[in-house]
Amino acid sequence: MREIELFFRNKLEVEHVPLTCPEFRDPDVSKIAMEKARYAFQQLNRPLIVDDTAFYIEALNGFPGPCAAYVLDTIGIEGILTLMKGGENRRASFETAVAFADESGIKVFTGRVNGTIVHPRGHGGFGYDPIFEWDHRTFAEIPLEEKNRISHRGLALRALAEWLVQEGRLRIHKD
Numbered sequence: 001m002r003e004i005e006l007f008f009r010n011k012l013e014v015e016h017v018p019l020t021c022p023e024f025r026d027p028d029v030s031k032i033a034m035e036k037a038r039y040a041f042q043q044l045n046r047p048l049i050v051d052d053t054a055f056y057i058e059a060l061n062g063f064p065g066p067c068a069a070y071v072l073d074t075i076g077i078e079g080i081l082t083l084m085k086g087g088e089n090r091r092a093s094f095e096t097a098v099a100f101a102d103e104s105g106i107k108v109f110t111g112r113v114n115g116t117i118v119h120p121r122g123h124g125g126f127g128y129d130p131i132f133e134w135d136h137r138t139f140a141e142i143p144l145e146e147k148n149r150i151s152h153r154g155l156a157l158r159a160l161a162e163w164l165v166q167e168g169r170l171r172i173h174k175d
Helices: 002-007 029-044 068-074 076-084 144-150 152-166
Strands: 048-057 091-102 105-117 132-134
Touching: 029 048, 029 091, 029 105, 048 068, 048 152, 068 076, 076 105, 091 152, 105 152, 144 152
Parallel strands: none
Antiparallel strands: 048 091, 091 105, 105 132
Protein backbone atom coordinates (compact mmCIF):
# COMPACT_ATOMS: atom_id res chain seq x y z
CA MET A 1 0.00 0.00 0.00
CA ARG A 2 2.82 2.40 0.87
CA GLU A 3 4.32 1.92 -2.60
CA ILE A 4 1.01 2.77 -4.28
CA GLU A 5 0.49 5.87 -2.11
CA LEU A 6 4.03 7.07 -2.83
CA PHE A 7 3.68 6.38 -6.55
CA PHE A 8 0.51 8.48 -6.88
CA ARG A 9 1.54 11.18 -4.35
CA ASN A 10 0.20 14.60 -5.43
CA LYS A 11 -1.48 13.01 -8.47
CA LEU A 12 -4.32 10.85 -7.22
CA GLU A 13 -6.00 10.42 -3.85
CA VAL A 14 -5.37 6.90 -2.62
CA GLU A 15 -7.28 5.43 0.30
CA HIS A 16 -6.63 1.98 1.71
CA VAL A 17 -9.92 0.19 2.31
CA PRO A 18 -9.60 -3.02 4.35
CA LEU A 19 -11.66 -5.71 2.67
CA THR A 20 -11.60 -9.45 3.24
CA CYS A 21 -11.42 -10.95 -0.20
CA PRO A 22 -11.69 -14.60 -1.24
CA GLU A 23 -8.32 -16.14 -2.10
CA PHE A 24 -8.47 -16.61 -5.86
CA ARG A 25 -6.06 -19.18 -7.33
CA ASP A 26 -4.68 -19.19 -10.84
CA PRO A 27 -1.17 -19.51 -12.30
CA ASP A 28 -1.74 -16.11 -13.98
CA VAL A 29 -1.51 -13.12 -11.60
CA SER A 30 -3.49 -11.01 -14.09
CA LYS A 31 -6.49 -13.31 -13.67
CA ILE A 32 -6.13 -13.21 -9.88
CA ALA A 33 -5.99 -9.39 -9.87
CA MET A 34 -9.01 -9.26 -12.19
CA GLU A 35 -11.08 -11.52 -9.92
CA LYS A 36 -10.03 -9.56 -6.83
CA ALA A 37 -11.02 -6.31 -8.58
CA ARG A 38 -14.38 -7.78 -9.64
CA TYR A 39 -15.11 -8.91 -6.09
CA ALA A 40 -13.96 -5.63 -4.51
CA PHE A 41 -16.00 -3.53 -6.94
CA GLN A 42 -19.12 -5.61 -6.20
CA GLN A 43 -18.58 -4.94 -2.50
CA LEU A 44 -17.56 -1.25 -2.63
CA ASN A 45 -19.24 -0.04 -5.84
CA ARG A 46 -16.64 2.64 -6.50
CA PRO A 47 -13.47 2.97 -8.62
CA LEU A 48 -10.62 0.99 -7.13
CA ILE A 49 -7.18 -0.50 -7.65
CA VAL A 50 -6.09 -3.96 -6.49
CA ASP A 51 -2.85 -5.78 -7.14
CA ASP A 52 -1.38 -9.24 -6.93
CA THR A 53 2.24 -10.29 -7.16
CA ALA A 54 3.97 -13.52 -8.13
CA PHE A 55 7.58 -14.50 -7.48
CA TYR A 56 8.98 -16.98 -9.97
CA ILE A 57 12.19 -18.90 -9.31
CA GLU A 58 13.44 -20.58 -12.47
CA ALA A 59 15.33 -23.43 -10.73
CA LEU A 60 12.14 -24.30 -8.80
CA ASN A 61 10.00 -24.45 -11.97
CA GLY A 62 8.42 -21.09 -11.21
CA PHE A 63 7.67 -21.83 -7.56
CA PRO A 64 6.28 -20.07 -5.53
CA GLY A 65 4.59 -18.14 -8.34
CA PRO A 66 1.32 -16.51 -7.28
CA CYS A 67 1.51 -18.33 -3.93
CA ALA A 68 4.45 -16.13 -2.92
CA ALA A 69 2.80 -14.63 0.16
CA TYR A 70 1.71 -18.03 1.49
CA VAL A 71 5.17 -19.51 0.92
CA LEU A 72 6.81 -16.53 2.63
CA ASP A 73 4.47 -16.96 5.62
CA THR A 74 5.11 -20.71 5.87
CA ILE A 75 8.73 -21.46 4.96
CA GLY A 76 10.08 -17.92 4.66
CA ILE A 77 13.20 -16.72 2.94
CA GLU A 78 15.32 -19.34 4.69
CA GLY A 79 13.08 -22.10 3.33
CA ILE A 80 13.47 -20.76 -0.20
CA LEU A 81 17.25 -20.61 0.21
CA THR A 82 17.23 -24.19 1.55
CA LEU A 83 15.28 -25.38 -1.50
CA MET A 84 17.85 -23.72 -3.74
CA LYS A 85 20.90 -24.94 -1.84
CA GLY A 86 23.61 -26.16 -4.19
CA GLY A 87 21.79 -25.01 -7.29
CA GLU A 88 23.62 -22.89 -9.82
CA ASN A 89 20.59 -21.38 -11.54
CA ARG A 90 19.65 -18.36 -9.42
CA ARG A 91 17.38 -16.60 -11.94
CA ALA A 92 14.08 -15.27 -10.64
CA SER A 93 11.46 -12.67 -11.48
CA PHE A 94 8.70 -10.69 -9.87
CA GLU A 95 5.46 -9.99 -11.71
CA THR A 96 2.73 -7.68 -10.48
CA ALA A 97 -0.71 -7.25 -11.97
CA VAL A 98 -2.61 -4.09 -11.04
CA ALA A 99 -6.31 -4.10 -11.81
CA PHE A 100 -8.43 -0.96 -12.04
CA ALA A 101 -12.18 -1.42 -11.72
CA ASP A 102 -15.03 1.01 -12.15
CA GLU A 103 -18.57 0.97 -13.53
CA SER A 104 -17.23 0.54 -17.08
CA GLY A 105 -15.30 -2.66 -16.31
CA ILE A 106 -11.85 -3.90 -15.31
CA LYS A 107 -8.51 -3.13 -16.89
CA VAL A 108 -5.31 -4.99 -15.88
CA PHE A 109 -1.73 -3.72 -16.15
CA THR A 110 1.39 -5.79 -15.50
CA GLY A 111 5.03 -5.24 -14.73
CA ARG A 112 7.86 -7.76 -14.58
CA VAL A 113 11.43 -7.51 -13.32
CA ASN A 114 14.10 -10.18 -13.76
CA GLY A 115 16.87 -10.72 -11.25
CA THR A 116 18.72 -13.33 -9.25
CA ILE A 117 18.41 -14.95 -5.84
CA VAL A 118 21.22 -14.04 -3.44
CA HIS A 119 21.89 -14.40 0.28
CA PRO A 120 19.94 -11.76 2.24
CA ARG A 121 21.24 -8.20 2.07
CA GLY A 122 19.75 -4.86 3.03
CA HIS A 123 17.27 -3.62 5.59
CA GLY A 124 14.56 -1.98 3.51
CA GLY A 125 11.65 -3.37 1.58
CA PHE A 126 9.59 -6.35 2.60
CA GLY A 127 8.94 -9.96 1.68
CA TYR A 128 11.53 -11.39 -0.68
CA ASP A 129 13.30 -8.04 -1.20
CA PRO A 130 16.44 -9.04 0.78
CA ILE A 131 17.14 -12.02 -1.52
CA PHE A 132 16.10 -10.53 -4.89
CA GLU A 133 19.01 -8.82 -6.63
CA TRP A 134 18.51 -6.48 -9.54
CA ASP A 135 21.39 -4.53 -11.06
CA HIS A 136 23.87 -5.58 -8.33
CA ARG A 137 21.59 -4.51 -5.43
CA THR A 138 18.81 -6.30 -3.62
CA PHE A 139 15.41 -4.64 -3.52
CA ALA A 140 16.01 -4.30 0.24
CA GLU A 141 19.05 -2.12 -0.55
CA ILE A 142 17.14 0.23 -2.87
CA PRO A 143 15.32 3.26 -1.38
CA LEU A 144 11.54 3.04 -1.81
CA GLU A 145 11.25 6.00 -4.20
CA GLU A 146 13.89 4.50 -6.50
CA LYS A 147 12.36 1.03 -6.18
CA ASN A 148 9.00 2.47 -7.26
CA ARG A 149 10.59 3.58 -10.53
CA ILE A 150 12.14 0.22 -11.43
CA SER A 151 10.13 -2.48 -9.66
CA HIS A 152 7.48 -4.80 -11.05
CA ARG A 153 4.81 -2.92 -9.10
CA GLY A 154 6.18 0.43 -10.28
CA LEU A 155 6.07 -0.71 -13.91
CA ALA A 156 2.46 -1.89 -13.55
CA LEU A 157 1.46 1.32 -11.77
CA ARG A 158 3.14 3.41 -14.46
CA ALA A 159 1.15 1.55 -17.14
CA LEU A 160 -2.03 2.21 -15.15
CA ALA A 161 -1.16 5.91 -14.76
CA GLU A 162 -0.45 6.25 -18.49
CA TRP A 163 -3.82 4.67 -19.28
CA LEU A 164 -5.58 6.98 -16.79
CA VAL A 165 -3.96 9.96 -18.53
CA GLN A 166 -5.00 8.68 -21.98
CA GLU A 167 -8.54 8.23 -20.69
CA GLY A 168 -8.55 11.79 -19.31
CA ARG A 169 -9.00 10.56 -15.74
CA LEU A 170 -5.62 11.77 -14.48
CA ARG A 171 -3.28 14.62 -15.30
CA ILE A 172 0.35 14.09 -14.48
CA HIS A 173 2.64 17.08 -14.31
CA LYS A 174 6.33 16.44 -14.83
CA ASP A 175 8.17 17.22 -11.57
